[in-house]
Amino acid sequence: MTLLSQVLDFCGVERERLRARWVSSAEAPEFVEEVNSFIDALKTLGPSPLKAKTAKMGVS
Amino acid sequence: MDYQNILTTCTYCGCGCNFFLEVLDGKLVGTIPCKTSPVNEGKLCIKGWNVHQFVQSENRLTHPMIRKNGVLEKVSWDEAFDYTASRLSEIKAEKGSDAIGFLTSAKVTNEENYLLQKFARAGVGTNNIDHCARL
Amino acid sequence: MTNGVAELEGSDAIFIIGSNTATSHPLVATRIFRAIENGAKVLVADPRKNQIAQFAHLYVRHKPGTDVALLNGMMKVILDRGLADRAFIDANTEGFTEFKTLIDQVSLEDCAAITGVPVSQIEELAQIYGKADRGSIVYCMGITQHTNGVNNVKSLANLAMVTGNIGREGTGVNPLRGQNNVQGACDMGGLPNVFPGYQPVTLGAASKKFADAWGKDTLPTNIGLTIPEMFSAIEKDKMQGLWIMGENPVVSDPDADHVKKALEDIEFLVVQDIFMTPTARLADVVLPGASFAEKDGTFANTERRVMRVRKAIDPVGESKADWEIIQEISTRFGLSMAYAGPSEIFDEIARLTPSYSGISYDRLEGDGIQWPCPTPAHPGTPYLHKDGHFTRGKGLFHAVEYKGPAEVVDEAYPFWMTTGRVYAHYHTGTMTRNSAALDREVSEGFLEINPADAAALDILDGQKICVASRRGEIETRIMITDRVEKGVVFMPFHFEEANVNKLTNPAYDPIAKIPELKVCAVSLTKV
Amino acid sequence: MIDMVKEKIEALFKEKKIAGFLGLREQNGQVAPHLFMEGQALEGMCLGDRKIAGDARYPLNKILVTLARQYPEETFGILARGCDERGLYGLFRLNQLDPDKVIAVGIACPGDLALACECKKPFPEALVAGEKIQAGDSIKAGRETLAAMDTLDLDKRFSFWKNQFSKCVKCYGCRDICPMCFCRECSLECEDLVSKGDLPVDIPVFHLTRAMHMADRCVDCGLCDEACPADIPLRLLYKKTAQIMDIEFGFTSGINKDERSPLSMMGPAPKKVAK
Numbered sequence: 001m002t003l004l005s006q007v008l009d010f011c012g013v014e015r016e017r018l019r020a021r022w023v024s025s026a027e028a029p030e031f032v033e034e035v036n037s038f039i040d041a042l043k044t045l046g047p048s049p050l051k052a053k054t055a056k057m058g059v060s
Numbered sequence: 061m062d063y064q065n066i067l068t069t070c071t072y073c074g075c076g077c078n079f080f081l082e083v084l085d086g087k088l089v090g091t092i093p094c095k096t097s098p099v100n101e102g103k104l105c106i107k108g109w110n111v112h113q114f115v116q117s118e119n120r121l122t123h124p125m126i127r128k129n130g131v132l133e134k135v136s137w138d139e140a141f142d143y144t145a146s147r148l149s150e151i152k153a154e155k156g157s158d159a160i161g162f163l164t165s166a167k168v169t170n171e172e173n174y175l176l177q178k179f180a181r182a183g184v185g186t187n188n189i190d191h192c193a194r195l
Numbered sequence: 196m197t198n199g200v201a202e203l204e205g206s207d208a209i210f211i212i213g214s215n216t217a218t219s220h221p222l223v224a225t226r227i228f229r230a231i232e233n234g235a236k237v238l239v240a241d242p243r244k245n246q247i248a249q250f251a252h253l254y255v256r257h258k259p260g261t262d263v264a265l266l267n268g269m270m271k272v273i274l275d276r277g278l279a280d281r282a283f284i285d286a287n288t289e290g291f292t293e294f295k296t297l298i299d300q301v302s303l304e305d306c307a308a309i310t311g312v313p314v315s316q317i318e319e320l321a322q323i324y325g326k327a328d329r330g331s332i333v334y335c336m337g338i339t340q341h342t343n344g345v346n347n348v349k350s351l352a353n354l355a356m357v358t359g360n361i362g363r364e365g366t367g368v369n370p371l372r373g374q375n376n377v378q379g380a381c382d383m384g385g386l387p388n389v390f391p392g393y394q395p396v397t398l399g400a401a402s403k404k405f406a407d408a409w410g411k412d413t414l415p416t417n418i419g420l421t422i423p424e425m426f427s428a429i430e431k432d433k434m435q436g437l438w439i440m441g442e443n444p445v446v447s448d449p450d451a452d453h454v455k456k457a458l459e460d461i462e463f464l465v466v467q468d469i470f471m472t473p474t475a476r477l478a479d480v481v482l483p484g485a486s487f488a489e490k491d492g493t494f495a496n497t498e499r500r501v502m503r504v505r506k507a508i509d510p511v512g513e514s515k516a517d518w519e520i521i522q523e524i525s526t527r528f529g530l531s532m533a534y535a536g537p538s539e540i541f542d543e544i545a546r547l548t549p550s551y552s553g554i555s556y557d558r559l560e561g562d563g564i565q566w567p568c569p570t571p572a573h574p575g576t577p578y579l580h581k582d583g584h585f586t587r588g589k590g591l592f593h594a595v596e597y598k599g600p601a602e603v604v605d606e607a608y609p610f611w612m613t614t615g616r617v618y619a620h621y622h623t624g625t626m627t628r629n630s631a632a633l634d635r636e637v638s639e640g641f642l643e644i645n646p647a648d649a650a651a652l653d654i655l656d657g658q659k660i661c662v663a664s665r666r667g668e669i670e671t672r673i674m675i676t677d678r679v680e681k682g683v684v685f686m687p688f689h690f691e692e693a694n695v696n697k698l699t700n701p702a703y704d705p706i707a708k709i710p711e712l713k714v715c716a717v718s719l720t721k722v
Numbered sequence: 723m724i725d726m727v728k729e730k731i732e733a734l735f736k737e738k739k740i741a742g743f744l745g746l747r748e749q750n751g752q753v754a755p756h757l758f759m760e761g762q763a764l765e766g767m768c769l770g771d772r773k774i775a776g777d778a779r780y781p782l783n784k785i786l787v788t789l790a791r792q793y794p795e796e797t798f799g800i801l802a803r804g805c806d807e808r809g810l811y812g813l814f815r816l817n818q819l820d821p822d823k824v825i826a827v828g829i830a831c832p833g834d835l836a837l838a839c840e841c842k843k844p845f846p847e848a849l850v851a852g853e854k855i856q857a858g859d860s861i862k863a864g865r866e867t868l869a870a871m872d873t874l875d876l877d878k879r880f881s882f883w884k885n886q887f888s889k890c891v892k893c894y895g896c897r898d899i900c901p902m903c904f905c906r907e908c909s910l911e912c913e914d915l916v917s918k919g920d921l922p923v924d925i926p927v928f929h930l931t932r933a934m935h936m937a938d939r940c941v942d943c944g945l946c947d948e949a950c951p952a953d954i955p956l957r958l959l960y961k962k963t964a965q966i967m968d969i970e971f972g973f974t975s976g977i978n979k980d981e982r983s984p985l986s987m988m989g990p991a992p993k994k995v996a997k
Contacts, residue, residue, distance in 0.1 A: 012876050096777070224891065
């Protein structure tokens, strides 16, 4: 994680787009909360600049 | 123990990249691009990097074959050479030189192209020789 | 190629037309990427937006088969805006007046309508290439595989000559040869009209020279048949014997069903190959040749560089080097051949081929030699036509009028089909599909289709579709991409089970006899 | 310099310490990797400096792995620069080579090559020939290259790498030339990670998957950079990864013979080591 988030940053992808948290299968509320908070964070960041690339070589 | 690197030229596209075929105890084990080649300067494409793989494929043709009663059967080289030469002679005698044609190849060496066109022109006596330059 | 590949790095404008360079000639693409780093402007014209087009200063998408219209439009702009190199034209060319008369009549609006490329983009192409100090043209089968392939090439030559972009480093008209030794096969006289070194079979002096060297009184002086003509001759029962060495026309040639039938019908078919190809399966005699790794010899690459091929291992099984096979059969046929090895054959080639005379195996150690190399002391020739000295004396302009492709779309066959390669495969796939790494990378054929067309046909990415032309039909999976525009589809030709050459049009160029593999009309139906 | 190297190899053969010596030689007018055997003259042997220093380097360690897999009982000598020796240490750590079966014959790189490589340690411990150049200047050059990249805005960095990765022709040459890549199954070929069958490659998944995989392996030899047909600055990417490994975990691949990778240890990250 330490590594990947910094490598992503080096390549121009916000490190906030990567998150890992250990949640036990018994902790459903924590899981829901984590996912919701990640979704909120991503919404604030807006669409990823990589998104444009996922369409096969778009003519832009 | 016998490990050799043989410098050669790629058999795929017209770039003509140079690389070493790695041979370990008589088997091809890898391809290493030639760093000092003026053509590819130590670089290759995916086809070049894997060019050693098809050579020892189990699908390679390993025996001459002649169609007998509709089926291709393994024969000796002698039989294949004699049969081919005599059938070509018969066709030439019956129908003339131009009843025979040759497709030479952009995949074989210069020397082999030279020999086949020499055989077509001086042996059979026809200019019916072409290859897939157009494809 | 008139020029060397590495010279591209020093070009200041590179016009790429009809070449998917990064896929089909990756090591040429290397030089183009470097040229871009060095500040060159790259112009790409192609119906399909290929990888290198992403890096182009300007990419234009012209309709399949409209190259001459695009080029004439560019030359119109070049002449009208004073970008022509009059000094070069006056000193080194002829035929300019007729050419100019034709170009003067060209209307840019017509060119735009035919090609689908806006006038402003045609103008920009012309401005950038026309103003370049070292402008290079790079093209491939996207230019030649048309019924007007020769006209396309002549137009490119016109473009280079009108701007004086030839005969200097980093310039030139540069066809990228598709096969490793297609240059060599042509150099060696593997053509119906010429001996080695492009010496015409119809020329008395050449014929005598070769007859003397080969110990014959005379040699045939009539021009022989090209591949498509041979297939017609078989059909008309005028050809009874065919020896195919290292080719797979059942997959590679247009209208494949037709080719297959001809090869089934012929009385005596010899196929010499390294794999049991669909062509070999039809043979009366199958001769197992040796691969490039199992024999010595030479190849000539796209920049005319003659390089050594060296034997790394013994031929597999009982297979034999192709030169040995030919030698044995020739001797038994009555033309005795007793070469000790390829280097002895090469020495004979050098004696009879002026452009190779200075080359020998000894000299090929190291970097190889670019022909022409007339003497043992000559260093070879990196680029042709130096200082505007053309092979024929003066460079000849051809007035070339635009003609459309042989087959056009209509109600029954509403899509333009074009063909090409993918990065992991080569030609009919005989070798690459027997390579585990490459087969893993791309294991089946596909059809590229624009998202709008896919939506209209109500098909999803990866679904199967039936593709039909006037000649045949095949099934394949679709890949939805805007690399191709609406109304145009693309298929690679490596896969015999979805062989696009069952669909392609065998109509060919009247001069080069090259089939129109790059354009035909097809219909698509959901299965 | 080469005479000292040859002398050493001849001594190794004489003492029956090695079955063969893996080095370089002039062959057919080019430089080729070659396995010199006992009794054969070392004629044509060279050190891989053709027009400029180090312009004909080959992944000899990779060949050694192939040979060792086939002949695990034999001991081989091998020509090693600083980077090659770092690679050997890495391969010892990763159990791909047995340190008792490898004898490195080391040569030091000249200053200009060290600087061009931004090398961390341009000489091997097993030095036989050449002069030790201290790495101060080249390490500084490496830091400056990375710092220059770091000062760019996020979107500039993004477009730089997007542009670079888009040139990839998916030859896998970065992997195939890499002396530290030896896996029989490669994550780049795992369809669940990296999509296959089309160009351009999966951006940035293809290149970052490899960068992550190499994080504790890459010895910064630069062979990948030189093998890339699209001139993608791969070394820069891996240099960054190595820098993170150094700053966060105090780990530099191949610097110590008995190193252990923090990525293969359980538990919390080791404390940063003050430099």
